[in-house]
Amino acid sequence: MKALVLAGGRGTRLRPLTHTSAKQLVPVANKPVLYYGLEAIRDAGITSVGIIIGDTGADIREAVGDGSQFGLDVTYIPQEAPLGLAHCVLIAQEFLGQEPFVMYLGDNFLVGGISGLVDAFRVGGYDAQILLTKVDEPQFFGVAELGPQNEIIALQEKPAHPRSDLAIVGVYSFSPAIHEAVRAIKPSARGELEITEAIQWLIENGYSVHSHMVTGYWKDTGRLKDILECNRIVLELIEPDVRGTVDGLSEITGRVILEPGAVVENSILRGPIVVGADTKVTSSYIGPFTSIGSNCLLQNSEIEYSIVLDGSSVHGVSRLAHSLIGRNVEVSCAAGVPNTHQLMVGDHSQIQVRA
Structure with a gap:
């Protein structure tokens, strides 16, 4: 089994920090978020990893190297533009071959690892398995609707009226059937090949798509408050x-x-x-x-x-x-009078001062 790690996003919600650095390399407890994901993949018994890189590819290469520091063998796969998660699968087909694989979004933070997900996928013989967690505001996530056997019967992408409170976490397991699905779908209205549409194609064409619930803590680290919360969780341990x-x-x-x-x-x-x-x-x-x-x-x-x-x-x-x-x-601290705030602030910054 292989792993495909997505580390090509631009991190617009963490600007200006991500103007000069990859969002996957923002540290939590002084260790980049991406490292936690790579360690989880290794601990699940997977050693062959493809990493999708984009504009910040040089930073990712420098931080991860050949993967040996994690006990991994890393292959880098450049993506010309952020054209969707399903597009990442499409351009990685040569690396993935006909092996099953885990797809892991590099800015996701998951306490408890992915060994349970990988083991359940291997035993179940599914064509796709999606990691899910309950959230308070499902309208801001991809949402899964489950059947009686915990099979996934439908997906919604940021729905105005969610049919469940089960959000799609950024970790998936796929059989080679996903390659047919990503070739069959068309770009969405935002010009991307959506992985939710590829999974929906699998469902509609009779493939087995199952769910797996998060047993630990999960957070998408795309916002400041999420990064700080992840930092708190790790420091607790x-x-x-x-x-x-x-x-x-x-x-x-x-x-x-x-x-x-x-x-x-x-x-x-x-x-x-x-x-x-x-x-x-x-x-x-x-x-x-x-x-x-x-x-x-x-x-x-x-x-x-x-x-x-x-x-x-x-x-x-x-x-x-x-x-x-x-x-x-x-x-x-500014010296002298008057009592003023003196700032030199880049684009997309957020500053709060007490008047």
């Missing part, structure tokens, strides 16, 4: 590991990971948090559910429930929360 340097004036409570080379001086750290290698924290407070990347500087500041990426500095800021700070960013 960490064990303390202090390998950096902490002076006698500092206080560390709870589950804290301090990576090698990190320095904490005259500061308070309340876990769960992770502080990256060679980061310096001076006269500051880091509150729960915060991930600080490597080579950062936090000085005379307070931060909690946030993510700070590598190489950034926060200096003299009284309180930051619910924030995602990109790489090599400087956040500082």
Whole structure:
């Protein structure tokens, strides 16, 4: 069995961060989201992986390499434009051959792995198996309608009036029958080959399409609040590991990971948090559910429930929360009068200031 990982999306909902980096490489607890998916694939016993890449392909290649760091053999498959999930299957047919495969959206975050899905697919002998989860607002998702044996009898794409509350999670298992389906469908109104239409084609042509319910935690990491929530979930599971340097004036409570080379001086750290290698924290407070990347500087500041990426500095800021700070960013307190906010902000940014 093979795996097809989709890592070619543009990540418009996470701009401006994704103007310069792939959305699949945004870190959760200082590890890219994509890595969690690749590890789940490996843990399910799959080693041959094709990765669909687009405009950010160079970043994905640099981060993943040949896959050996995960115990995988990776093949890269360029996609000329984001033409739909079914189009990804279409262009990957040479790599996939006639083997069954798992298709995994690289920006999905799934606690608990996919071993259960893969095992059920192998035992059941289905032509397609779709991972589902209950959601509060199904109108914003692809939705599945089930029959009495948990078979999928119909799919709806972001319906105004959903027939169920079962959303389609971005993990699928397919037999080679899917190749006939993706060749049979036409582009949708938005110009894409939709995987929901390909699966509906399988249903209408008598193929067996089954459901599998998420047993752990799932989140599409396309929005800021989702990234922060995933960060919280992972940090809930960490064990303390202090390998950096902490002076006698500092206080560390709870589950804290301090990576090698990190320095904490005259500061308070309340876990769960992770502080990256060679980061310096001076006269500051880091509150729960915060991930600080490597080579950062936090000085005379307070931060909690946030993510700070590598190489950034926060200096003299009284309180930051619910924030995602990109790489090599400087956040500082303005000096002097009048009492104003001074900003240099790129396109598609979101800024909230207290008046």
